[in-house]
Amino acid sequence: MPPPDLLQHLFAAAIASAQPAQCVPPYLPRPEEVKGRLVVLGAGKASAAMAQVVEQHWPGLLSGLVVTRYGYQVPCQRIEVVQAAHPVPDAAGLHAAQRMLALAEGLTADDVVLALISGGGSALLPLPLPGITLQDKQAINRALLASGASIGEMNTVRRHLSAIKGGRLAAACHPARVITLLLSDVPGDHPADIASGPTVGDASTCADALAIVQRYGLQLPPPVLAALESGAGESIKPNDPRLATARTHLIAAPQQALEAAARVAQQHGIACHILSDAIEGEARDVGQVLAALALQVAQRGQPFQPPCVLLSGGETTVTLRSTPQTAGLGGRNVECLLAFTLATRGHPRIHALMGDTDGVDGGAEIAGACSGPHTLAQAFAQGLSPLAHLDGHDAHRFFQALGASVVTGPTLTNVNDFRAILILNK
Structure with a gap:
């Protein structure tokens, strides 16, 4: 798959x-x-x-x-x-x-x-x-x-x-x-x-x-x-x-949602590790920390051996660096994902999805987005600046331009943020 x-x-x-x-x-x-x-x-x-x-x-x-x-x-x-x-x-x-x-x-x-x-x-x-x-x-x-x-x-x-x-x-x-x-x-x-x-x-x-x-x-x-x-x-x-x-x-609660996702990963023969159901902090900072962990797994086999999935939940925050009137179309999950994508620098074996389980992440009727090894290259080929979109809190438009948005419509539930990082071994 x-x-x-x-x-x-x-x-x-x-x-x-x-x-x-x-x-x-x-x-x-x-x-x-x-x-x-x-x-x-x-x-x-x-x-x-x-x-x-x-x-x-x-x-x-x-x-x-x-x-x-x-x-x-x-x-x-x-x-x-x-x-x-x-x-x-x-x-x-x-x-x-x-x-x-x-x-x-x-x-x-x-x-x-x-x-x-x-x-x-x-x-x-x-x-x-x-x-x-x-x-x-x-x-x-x-x-x-x-x-x-x-x-x-x-x-x-x-x-x-x-x-x-x-x-x-x-x-x-x-x-x-x-x-x-x-x-x-x-x-x-x-x-x-x-x-x-x-x-x-x-x-x-x-x-x-x-x-x-x-x-x-x-x-x-x-x-x-x-x-x-x-x-x-x-x-x-x-x-x-x-x-x-x-x-x-x-x-x-978020923990049971993460456990349900873990069971699906295991059914596909991939080890799954739940990092936490309660991660908080600035979205871009969390994205950078998760990227460092994913790179350690991919390059060193620590603390987990690939292939594996790293799951986490919680609720990050976004401090607007621009005014609300000039901020772009963003949300905490896609901002976290864009920071993660920049920090993993197109690593060939790292993929991720981050989204809100209620189907709405921030200012758009979009749940979240996916990224992978080719995300940055595709963005550069289209003339997109990932850093400019990150600084402008405009991550939804970034991922929309790449066709990488995750759209669920109203899910009729809400157990907070969902982050899944897939690290392959080849």
């Missing part, structure tokens, strides 16, 4: 392992456990697909509302699906969050709320604290995305400026029992970081959020700064009595 085809098979296996149809049913409550109503509330890129699976498996009365990214809706009969913007929020997400809190009112101890939470929920539930506007939230999101902050840092700030995240949705559902099904897209799988934790307690504080703002030199509107400095944005803590009956289940 040609290396690009094998790498795409590995990527497809990772995505398939995290499909809601596979991972939701085992965690649904039994009908006899629900004395009152079952109300579904959810947010994230996978939330509509998760809701559809709930409908297919729940025999009794069912109602609710989920909000997903534009283009990620699937047909549901009993659960309403709303679409909103990601990664910069819009009014549709704000209104959906308001309606979600309204649905939480008046629930009883006999009722059960099934919370379907996946990556992307932070932007899709942009309900701000009183005194903070949607425009403020949009500006903060743009600043965080351009700052180079990690996803954990970004979501710490978001939790403390929200009227629904940071455990507030679960608190609003009290005294109903809340069962949260989490599909993780964050390094470390920390529940409070997945969609900024609308239904889980949060141990971080306003002071932590303010320190992150200061660390990255973010300029905040006065009402936002006041909410953090005064403590008005404090989140719901893990020991809050309103969360006493809440239960949380991690139903899919």
Whole structure:
């Protein structure tokens, strides 16, 4: 099988392992456990697909509302699906969050709320604290995305400026029992970081959020700064009595996606090594480190013997060196891949695929890209400057010009970045 085809098979296996149809049913409550109503509330890129699976498996009365990214809706009969913007929020997400809190009112101890939470929920539930506007939230999101902050840092700030995240949705559902099904897209799988934790307690504080703002030199509107400095944005803590009956289940995560891809590689007779499911850092720096490791394997047989595949996940970041207005069409995975490709310098036995398992990497409806021994030569033959595209955060256009983009369309799941490096022995 040609290396690009094998790498795409590995990527497809990772995505398939995290499909809601596979991972939701085992965690649904039994009908006899629900004395009152079952109300579904959810947010994230996978939330509509998760809701559809709930409908297919729940025999009794069912109602609710989920909000997903534009283009990620699937047909549901009993659960309403709303679409909103990601990664910069819009009014549709704000209104959906308001309606979600309204649905939480008046629930009883006999009722059960099934919370379907996946990556992307932070932007899709942009309900701000009183005194903070949607425009403020949009500006903060743009600043965080351009700052180079990690996803954990970004979501710490978001939790403390929200009227629904940071455990507030679960608190609003009290005294109903809340069962949260989490599909993780964050390094470390920390529940409070997945969609900024609308239904889980949060141990971080306003002071932590303010320190992150200061660390990255973010300029905040006065009402936002006041909410953090005064403590008005404090989140719901893990020991809050309103969360006493809440239960949380991690139903899919990057590690299981990498393991699924590893099984496919092994079926093709190629050894596979999972480096980590939680790699973070500047995308181009991660690409250079992975390139150094791939070259060591290819040239020295250390620490692994070729042929082999090196897999990793996590979430890198991109600090914009140009302004958002002048930055090109890029994403963290293709930026990592372009840096990797430059550093491997056309080595004849190194191939790679890097992409986002939700099908969207950065500013384009493109999951990622592939590169190989001939990528740089093809680029030079077309008059492309790889370094200029890297410095301009324009990696998608670079790989598009070479016909090397990986396009999946909406995958209806999200278990973060996927990186596969294939090193042949001849």
